[in-house]
Amino acid sequence: MRFYEFETKQLLKKHRIPLVQSELAKTADEAEKLASHIGGPVILKAQAIAPGLAAASMREVSDSAGAKAAATELLGLDDGGRKPNGILVEARPTGETVYSLSFTYDGTTKRPVVAAADMAGKIDDLGDTHPERIVRRHFSALYPFSDYIAKELAKSLALEGNDLKRMTRIVSGLARLFLEYDLADLDVRSLVKLGDGNFVVLDVEADLEIEARHRQRPMLDELGFAKEDLRQVREPTEFELEGARIDDEDPRGIISPIAEFDGNIGLVIGAGGGSLTLTDAVRKHGGRPANYAAIGGNPSVDKARRLTKLVLTKPGVDKIAVMSNVVSNTRADLVARGVIKGITELGFEPADKILIFRVPGAWEADAAKILKKYGVEYCDRTVSISEAARRAVEKVG
């Protein structure tokens, strides 16, 4: 879940990370006032979520009159069907030396990693263009972050003396914030060293690990996140909002954020972390998923029932595939009950509407009995995810 930059900066400020002078304006008049208050050239950033707006959402202007004109223009941007959530008006720092930092998870080592470069930019992009200028250090997600890791990283950037101490403090602070708030990514694209020797964060983006949104509720409340705000890159559809409501109204189990696609195969998938693989497997075999909806964590029968009805009543969907991962602790029998109940409540025969039911999970023997009783084709973990997806795609035609 992407934060607006002003929200990320609120978090950084709370953790005493030095920031460039920065205020949020909701209107062009406010932007003009703030620019006048800051004085001199200012940077205006439209607060937007949709990707690809980085260049279009930023303006540098020399005075407050310019700020008003630029803010008027920026507030009219299309942010995936929304308007920008205000304009960040920031002082333009005069320092010449610029660094970048990035915190994320390394999928290979399965540990958090911090990367830094002695130039501005997104580390992902710099990795392509200037790989020799990037330094990295892994750290633990379990043990408290140690300053020596930050110091090693700063030293690798050839920093000495006070620069080394200041950078160490900033890297340590950001690493602790990254862990404390369950961030998936924290990118400081521009960390400027000012003329007085201090560093300030100029450009920063952060993403919250979406599964952490429940336990991070206090922080999200503090930032003013509405509960239904999932920060999708576009406005959620009614289908997606209903999925979120189903999840929210019943605390048992989880339906991960549901996404609507334009395909014809309804997916009720997941449990055991296989939902993305399962979606990809359907696509690999030429299928067109109508949705992404991972259900797991032992949902209630009612939750599975409501999700099934939602997916099956989506325009263009005639059949659903119900599949879970190789290893899953989710009760397969409860999911089976919910899916069958949902289908029968819609007036259909389960066997006519379920393309395939791949049952791995707890109580799968009971799930198999339920499915057998209703004549539904099912398979266990001896049938691979890929093969199950292939069968589903083949059946839908």
Place this chain on the structure above:
Amino acid sequence: MAMFIRVDVDNSIIEKAPGLADKLVEVCPVKIFKPAPQANAVEVVEENVDECTLCDLCMQASPQGVHVIKLYE
């Protein structure tokens, strides 16, 4: 109407054990039992029956008074 599970309660047995009705209401994780109008008895909440997790806590509390039947066997 439940499709997968049936819960049979014999209140003539439940009534004989003081506190058993309250215990049944308390132990069920999916609220299948609720107090009946008459004392020391329970009613089955039909809309919750299919949520039964087959935990057996009700049958352990009253092996003679409660029976959970899987309708798919």
